[in-house]
Amino acid sequence: MSGKNVTEVRLADAAGIAEAARILESGGLVAVPTETVYGLAARADSAEAVARIYAAKGRPDFNPLIVHVAGVEQAARYAEFSPEAITLAEAHWPGPLTLVLPRRNDVTLAPAVSAGLLTVALRAPAHPAMRALLAAVNFPLAAPSANRSGFISPTCAAHVLASLDGRIDMVLDGGATPAGVESTIVAVRADGSVEELRPGPLQIGTRGEGASIEAPGQLASHYAPGKPVRLGALDAGPDEFLIGFGPVEGDITLSAGGELAEAAARLYACLHEAARAPHPRIAVAPVPDEGVGRAINDRLRRAAA
Ligand code: AMP
Ligand code: MG
DSSP states (O other): OTTOSOOEEEESSHHHHHHHHHHHHTTOOEEEEOSSSEEEEEETTOHHHHHHHHHHHTOOTTSOOEEEOSSHHHHTTTBOOOHHHHHHHHHHOSSSEEEEEEBOTTOOSOGGGGTTOSEEEEEOOOOHHHHHHHHHSSSOEEOOBSSOTTSOOOSSHHHHHHHHTTTSSEEEEOOSOSSOSOOEEEEEOTTSOEEEEEOOSSOOSEEOSTHHHHOTTOOSSOSOOSSOEEOSOSSOOTTEEEEEBTTBOOSEESOTTOOHHHHHHHHHHHHHHHHHSSOSEEEEOOOOSSTTHHHHHHHHHHHHO
16 A cells, blocks of 8 residues: 555545545555654554555664554553553553553564564554544554654644655644654653653653663654754854744744743744755754753754754
8 A cells, every 4th residue: 555656635534534544454554643743653463564664764673663552451452561550541641651661472563563672662642633543443553753764753744745745645634733742751660660761741750861772763863854953042143044932033933932832832843944944054042951841952952963
């Protein structure tokens, strides 16, 4: 199914979701809005379908995927849930929290989903389109961000097409995604401790240093707009496109009022616009390193790496 030259764009209404479910059923690729960014979904129980995700994205095969499920009951088929993991899932699912848990031995997931690790990353997303799709199929969905590997993540259907048009079967268009940065990823250890592997919309767990080992996808250079990026800028150099925040005005702004949630929601749209601008360089105003600002700064550092 994939590898077609034409990517169909459908509204995320009942008919669009039914068609998306049919494509996924037969092993195809569909980009779907979630509350964080658009995900590129394939059935997680099919090695062929999962291989298509890696091929369409040009994603290195050591970078594991997040498996999306309807809720804890479905997730418990694939991973060992400690009491701490159950508490976290019950508190934050559906929502932008990914749990990295010990993978069960008997699972029907394609091995490539966890890239050879003994753990599996699971999330129950809150976006109504993704929830409707998960309810329409009887398998979990592997879904990394719907962009070519290393490029800026997509927060609207046009961003998806900008890097994957012709490489995937369908985009379900559900408008702009509300949170705007990828899910918070935490690992729940055997001793019950919780370590943050990737900052995101939710603030949970202790800040880990093991992220590079634990989450191989946390590559230093990522989310790259294809131009040099300078951080902490108070004004623009002559050849720079300035992304502002709060009092730093810029050519565009993450949030004129200095609001972090708005800045997170607008982050990738601003980076896409900066990438398209004629300026050879990008500068970004300082963003406070608190709350979801930690996730914003994490992604900006990778864009600048
Ligand atoms: P993306 O969906 O493109 O944001 O990428 C998924 C992220 O989840 C990557 O950063 C992966 O490293 C991370 N991830 C997925 N599975 C695991 C796992 N089993 N252990 C640690 N990190 C994981
Ligand atoms: Mg990604």
